[in-house]
Amino acid sequence: MEPWFDDAEANAVFAYMKSGGWLMEFKKTEELERMIADYVGAKYCVMTVNGTVSLWLALRALGVGRGDEVLVPNLTMIASPNAVALAGASPVLVDVEVNTLCMDLEKAVLSVTPKTKALMYVPFNGRSGDMERVVSFCKEHDLLLVEDAAQAFGSFFKEKHLGAFGAIGSFSFSVPKIITTGQGGALVTDNEELYKKMRRLKDFGRDQGGADIHDDWGWNFKFTDLQAVVGIEQMKKLAWRVSRKKELYKRYSDALRDISQILFLPTDLTNTSPWFIDIYVDDPDGLQHYLKENGIGARRIYPAVHTQKIYQPAYREISFPVSEQFAARGLWLPSSSKLTDEEVDYVAEMIKKYYS
Numbered sequence: 001m002e003p004w005f006d007d008a009e010a011n012a013v014f015a016y017m018k019s020g021g022w023l024m025e026f027k028k029t030e031e032l033e034r035m036i037a038d039y040v041g042a043k044y045c046v047m048t049v050n051g052t053v054s055l056w057l058a059l060r061a062l063g064v065g066r067g068d069e070v071l072v073p074n075l076t077m078i079a080s081p082n083a084v085a086l087a088g089a090s091p092v093l094v095d096v097e098v099n100t101l102c103m104d105l106e107k108a109v110l111s112v113t114p115k116t117k118a119l120m121y122v123p124f125n126g127r128s129g130d131m132e133r134v135v136s137f138c139k140e141h142d143l144l145l146v147e148d149a150a151q152a153f154g155s156f157f158k159e160k161h162l163g164a165f166g167a168i169g170s171f172s173f174s175v176p177k178i179i180t181t182g183q184g185g186a187l188v189t190d191n192e193e194l195y196k197k198m199r200r201l202k203d204f205g206r207d208q209g210g211a212d213i214h215d216d217w218g219w220n221f222k223f224t225d226l227q228a229v230v231g232i233e234q235m236k237k238l239a240w241r242v243s244r245k246k247e248l249y250k251r252y253s254d255a256l257r258d259i260s261q262i263l264f265l266p267t268d269l270t271n272t273s274p275w276f277i278d279i280y281v282d283d284p285d286g287l288q289h290y291l292k293e294n295g296i297g298a299r300r301i302y303p304a305v306h307t308q309k310i311y312q313p314a315y316r317e318i319s320f321p322v323s324e325q326f327a328a329r330g331l332w333l334p335s336s337s338k339l340t341d342e343e344v345d346y347v348a349e350m351i352k353k354y355y356s
Contacts (some may be wrong), residue, residue: 001176001276001336004241008233016229025209028228033186035235040161040169042188044195047223048202051150051172054185055083057221058168059118061197062144064089068117071143073103074305075323076122080148081305084120092116093306095320099266102129104322105137118144123152123162126272127265131157131165138166146170153178154242154273163188168198178241178275178337179234181227242273244337248344249274252333255348259355263329276301276332284331287354294350301330 016028029047037045048054064070066088072081074093081091092111097104101124108119119138121128128134138145145166149155152162153171163169168191173184189195197216203209205218246269253264256279263280278301281287288298304323306315334347 001334002338003175003180003182004237004336004338005230008236009230012229012233013226016226021225021229023224023226025222025228026225028225028232029223032228032231032235035232036171036186037188039235039238040164040188042161042164042169043190044188044192046187046195046198046202047228048185048187048221049223050183051148051170051174051185052079052083052086053202053221054170054172054187055079055120055146055148056086057198057201058146058170058187059083059087059089060201061194062118062146062167064118064144067115069113069115070146071103071108071111071116071119072305073101073120073122073124073323074320075101075124075302075327076148076305077150077302078305078308079150080120080122081311089117090115093311093315093318093320095322096124096326097129098322100124100127100129101265101323101326102127103134105129105133108137109141112141112143116141116143118146120146120148121166122148122150123155125276125278126152126155126162126274127267128152128155128157128162131160131162135165150177151275152273154238154245156271158271164190167191168194173231173234176275178245178273179231179238181231181234184223184227184231241337245273245275245335248335248337248339249277251341251344252277252279252348255345256351259352261355262351274335276335279331279333280326280329281331282329284329287351288331290354291347291350296347296350297334299332301327301332303327 033045068089070084072091075096084091095107147163147166147169149163150172169188171186173181202221205214205216291298304327
């Protein structure tokens with residue numbers, strides 16, 4: 001899914017460069033942080049280099065580390081469990097629900113041990129389960145809730161933005177996301193102390209730039225104002241893109257609803273802005289190849305995490321039937337908000353021909 005820039009970003013970057021900006025994180029980053037916090041409905045936002053480091057920062061700020069376990073869904077981008085490993089903790093994979101492809105809490109409870117410190121909830125492709133139930137589950141089991149909402153910018157549950165339910169929510173602004181700064185991550189929280197911790201962690205453990213007193217551990221994971229200038233212009237376009245994503249999903253699903261071989265997951269388009277248009281079929285590789293022959297790019301969804309080589313040794317004897325099934329069947333269709341109705345109709349027509 002290609003990024004979408006126009007004269008607004010080009011002119012803003014040119015104006016910033018002409019103004020003598022130093023490129024590094026400063027006032028423009030603060031402006032972007034405020035825009036994101038306001039949009040999500042959080043008190044605080046911290047920008048950082050990407051959505052993987054943002055998850056690490058969240059875990060580190062919450063005190064998750066060596067000897068701890070973190071529950072992670074088995075169907076997610078590899079950054080989710082890898083960030084747990086980077087923090088020194090152990091990711092514990094949990095199967096997902098059929099209707100949402102989000103963590104199955106009935107399965108999660110079976111994996112809770114005295115070492116379990118946190119639950120990382122991933123709204124897969126912008127969908128979520130019952131977030132009130134997720135919050136209650138974490139309280140019942142004394143778990144910290146971290147939301148990896150990288151795929152859910154613009155998606156809500158009961159009018160509350162996903163990423164705003166836990167102790168910390170994490171977002172990604174890499175190239176395929178609904179808005180992008182090339183690379184970039186954001187953390188949101190309502191907790192002032194966590195906010196201050198995350199700011200120190202990403203800036204060498206100090207309270208302010210330019211100081212060389214380091215009372216806490218910290219690293220250099222700062223953002224840049226040059227990226228923020230792009231991000232500010234992208235944020236101005238977000239409302240339209242969220243609406244357009246919903247239109248695209250509806251247009252695809254309406255056009256393909258009569259093809260029995262294709263499954264669309266239940267999707268509440270009032271609250272959900274799908275990141276990708278995902279379909280589930282018995283022959284995703286065959287369909288992907290056919291679409292490519294007709295000038296259409298499509299992409300397989302993530303493999304189940306436990307099938308990745310780096311995780312296989314720990315899970316050879318464990319089955320995850322739902323994530324295995326959907327990973328084997330999932331295909332992402334062209335999903336850019338730049339797509340015209342005519343382009344969507346062409347993709348749908350080629351898919352109909354494949355199954356005719």
